[in-house]
Amino acid sequence: MRALVLPGPGEAEIMEVPAPKAANGEVVVDVERVGVCGTDVEFFTGEMAYLHQGHAAYPMRPGHEWAGRVSAVGTGVDPRWIGRLVMGDTMLGDGTCRRCRRGRQHLCERREEVGIRGGRPGALAEQLAVPASSLHPLPDEMDAALGALVEPGGNALRAARATRVGPGDRVLVLGPGTIGLLVAMFLRASGAQVHLMGRSGGSLEFARSLGFADTWTGDDLPQAPFDAVVEASNAVHLPALALDRVEPGGRVVYIGLAGEPSTIDTRTLALNDVTAVGVLSASPGLADTVAAFASGEIDPRPLVAATVGLTGAGDVLAGRRPEGAAPGPKIHIDPRRQ
Template identity: 35%
Template sequence: MSRSTDMTGRVSPESPERESSAMSALVLEAPGVVRERRIPVAPPSSGNCLIRISRIGLCGTDLGFYDGSSNYLHDGLKSFPFVFGHEWCGRIVETGSGVVGFDVGQRVSGHNFRPCGNCPACGRGDLRYCPGRSEIGVLGQAQGAAADYLEAPADTLVRIPDSLGDDVAALLEPASAALHAVRRLAVTGADRVAVLGAGTLGVVAAQLCRALGARVDVFDPQPEPRELAAELGFPVSVPENAEADRYSAVIEASGSVAAARSAPVLCAPGARMAQLGTPHHSVDGFPVADLVIKNVTMHAVLSGIGCWEELITFVESGLVRLDPLVDSAFSRSEVGAAFQRLASSGRRRPKILIRMS
C-alpha cells in the first residue's frame, strides 16, 4: 500500500506507518516489572509530529524507576504504571497541521520538556523553569519513548544527519546536558579542567572541553570507566589522586556524594564549577567554605535545551565520539535483560540501548 497524505501534508491513518489506533508500549508497572501493553495512538495534534521510535537509551534515572529507588517515585512526582524512556531517536511518520521545517521520513530526536505554556517562565521562553512542566518518561504524565510511537512538538525536535547512526542519535539527549555544563563554565584553551566521573556525562564533557582546547584530567573510582576515558586519550586517575586548588574549571558528572564533596576542594581560587550529576541523597559535609574562600562560581546544570545543534556539529566533526559509550543493545523483548545489564557493575562502557524497531 502506498503512503497517502491529507491536505495538510499529514500522513493518513491508513498509511503503512501507522495502521491502527493502538500501539505497543513497554510499561513499567512496578519495581522490576515491565510488560508490553497495547495503548492508544492518535494522529498528531497541531504543531506536533508523530515519530516511529527506533532506539531508546537507558540511564541511571531509568534504573531508579526500575528498582524503585527513584526520588521521583518517593516524592510523588511519578507513579506506576507508566511508559519509560527519555533518550530516544526515530523517524517522523505523520505531521500535524502547522508543522514547519519537518517532513515525513526525517530522522529526529529531541528534548523532553513539555512546559505548561501559560506561566511567567514559559512567557519568557525559560522552559527549564516552568513549575508545571512534564518530562517524557520522567516527570508528570507525559508518555515516555519506549513505545512504537511518540508524539512530540516540532519545536522540541532536531534533525539527525545521515552521518549519525541511530545508536549515536539516541545518546544526544544526555550529551546535550554535558555541553550545557561546558558552556555555562565558558571553557577555553586557557583552562585546566577536572572531570569527576567517567560515565556518559563525564566522558562527553571531557571530550567537549578538549575540543575547546582545555587540558582535561578525568577521575573515577572504578577501573572500567577509567579504561574508557584512557581509550579516548585522557589522563585518568582515582579521585584520591586529584590535587586540591589546581583546576580553573571542575565538572562533577557522576552524581556521587563523594564526588560532590570533593569538587569544591579541587577548584583553584576564582574557579568555576558545574554540578552536572544529580546526587540521589542530600550531600552532608559539602564544603561550602571552600566555595566562599576561593570565590568559586558554581553552576547547577539542568538539561541541554538549546545545545543540540551545536552538539551535533561536534559529533559530526569527530571531536566528540559517542559510539564508544555503547555497551550493548537489546531488543524490546529483552527489556528485563537490558535493565539487568544496566544494573550490573564492571561495565567499561556506560550506555545500554533498546532497539524498538
Template identity: 35%
Template sequence: MTSVLETAAAQGVWPTGTMPALQMAEAGRLEVADVEVLPPAPGQLLAKVSHVGICGTDVHLLSGHSAYVVGGLTTYPIRFGHEWTGEVVAVGDDVDTSLVGRTVVGEPFLSCGQCRVCRSGRYNLCPTRFEIGVRGAVPGAAARYYRVPATNVAVVPDGVAPEHALVAEPSVTVLNSYETARVQPGERVAVLGTGTIGLIAVQVGIATGCVVDVLGIDEAGLGAARGFGAHAALAPDDAPADTYDVVLDCTGAASLGPTLTRIAAIGGRIMEVGIPGRPVDGVDLAAFVTKGLTLQGVLGGVHLLPRALQLIASGAIRPDLLLDEVVPVSRADEAFARCNAPGRAHPKIVLDMGTLPS
C-alpha cells in the first residue's frame, strides 16, 4: 500500500488508502498506527511530512497533564505534530498548483472565521478553534502525509533546512510578543526561561537592538543565552528591580509571579507567553497601579509565519544552535523523555518522519 501511495504522490495525485502515523495512544504511551489519508478538499493541500518538532506542549499532552486533556478538549488517541515541515505533493480545488514540490511549514490554528472574536482579527483566540495536534480533534502532522488548509502554510526560503524551518512555528509567538509590546530598539528586555521560546526571544530581542537579560535556573540554558549575546544571564532572584521596559515570561512557572512585577520598570509591559498550570499567587497588583504596568497574554501569532521564516533565512534566528538532535521515530520515547531533562543548552529535538515504518 505504501508504494502505491508514494507513486501517486510522486505524480502529483492525491494518494488514498492508509499510512503510518505516530500517535499518543494514551497517557504515557506512543504507538505507530495505520490511519486513513484524508481525502482532497477545496482549499486544502497534502504534504509529505519530513520533520516534526517536539515541544513542551507535546510533552504535557503525552503525560496527560495538559490543560486541554484535563479539561476534555483533547482526548486520546492524539496524533500530535503542530511544529512540522513537509513537501507539498498534491493540492485540492482552489489551491495554487505551483505549491506542488515546495517545502512548507504550517501554523496550527483553525478558527471559525465567523464569530465576534474572529471578526475582530483575533483568530488565534476563537473560542471554538482547533489547534492542530493540540486542541480538539484535528490530527497533527506526525504521519507520512498531512492535509492542511493552504492558508495555514508558508513556503520555506531556499537554503533553509527543513529541520530548521519548523522553528518558525514557535518563533511566531515570540514575534507576536514583541509586536504586541511595541518593543523599540534600545529598550531593556528581560526574558524568563531558557527553553526553545526563551532562547528565540533572546535572539529576536538582540536583532531588534534591545539590551536583553535572560533569567533562568538551568546553567546550560543560561550559558546558551550568553552565547547568543545576552547582556546578562541571571537567576530570577538576582535580577535587578524596577529595571526592564519589557518582561517576557516564557516559563509559565507559577512561582515567578512576584518576580514579574518586581523587575518591571515604571510603565513596563509584561508579556505572558508560558501558560501556568495553576493559578499564580503573589502577583503584586498594587505595583500595576503605582508603576503603571500592563500585562498581556500572548497565544501564537497567526500572521507572522512568513516573517519568522525570513528571520531564520537571514540568520537573525539560529535554529541550528537550538537543535539538539534529529532522531528516528523508533527513538520517539527517548526523545520525549529527553525534553524533560535539565542541563540542555540545545532544547529542540526533532523527529525524522521519513523513518516511519512502511
C-alpha cells in the first residue's frame, strides 16, 4: 500500500510499504480522511519533543486524526465491525498499569500513540491497523470528514469543560487555530461569552465569519474580567498572559504547547486563588464529541480549508497551502486520492 513516510527532518516521501494485517484484538481500517495537525508538522521539522525524548524516531509514519471503514478484523474481534465507519483513540495504553486500570490509559507511561509515539504507524496511508478497543463507531449522521475532526474536537471539549463556566461567564481563548476555534464553539454552546485573541488578521477575520464578534490582538485586548482563560496557542509567552488576565478565583486551561519551555509566576497563581488545568489527549472526550457533531450542536466543517490526496501531504507538512484553499485552519488528506 502507499503511505507517507518521514525519513528524517524536512523529508516526506510516498512509499510502498507492506499492508497491515489485523493481529489478535486488532482491526484494519481503509482510511478515508486524515487531518494534518501541528504535531505532524513538528515531526516533519524535527522539533517534536518526543524525537528528543526517545519516544519517537525516524523513519516514521504520522497521522492521528483519522476516519475510515473497517475492512478486516483479527481473532477475538466482533466481525460486525466490518464495514463500519469509525474513528479511533490516538492513545493506546498497555492496559495493565495503575493508570490504565483507573481509566487513564492516555497517561500510561508505556503507551503507544498512533502516528506519534512508540513506533505505531499513523493514518497517512491507505490502511491502518489499530486495536478494536480504541474504535469509536460513527453514526449515520456523520461522514469521514466529520469523523477526522473528532480527535481535535475531543481535546477541545475537554478544555472547554475544564473552564467550568456557564451562561453569562466571560472566557478568553488564546489562539484561533483549530483547537482554539473548537474550544470556542463548545464554550459558545454552553452559553458563555467567548472572546478570541490571535496575531493574524486573517485568522481573526475567519473567527468572525464563524460568529465570534469579540476578536482581538494583543494590542487591543480589552482590560475586561475573564472568568476563565484557555491557552490554545504555541506561543511561549502566552501561558503567562493567560494567568495575568484571568479573574481571581478563576480557571486557566493549558492545552497549547510551545516549542520551548514557557514559564508562569506561581505567586500570581497562589495569591489570586487561580486553578490551572492541563489537558492532554482527547480520549475522555471522544464519545461526547461524536454525539455533539452528530446532533449538529457543533458544526466544525468550516474549519477544513481543503482536502488533497496523499501525494499532497508533504507540501501541507511543509506549510504550503493547497491552491484554492478556503480560509479555515485545517487541511485534510484523502489517502484514496493520488
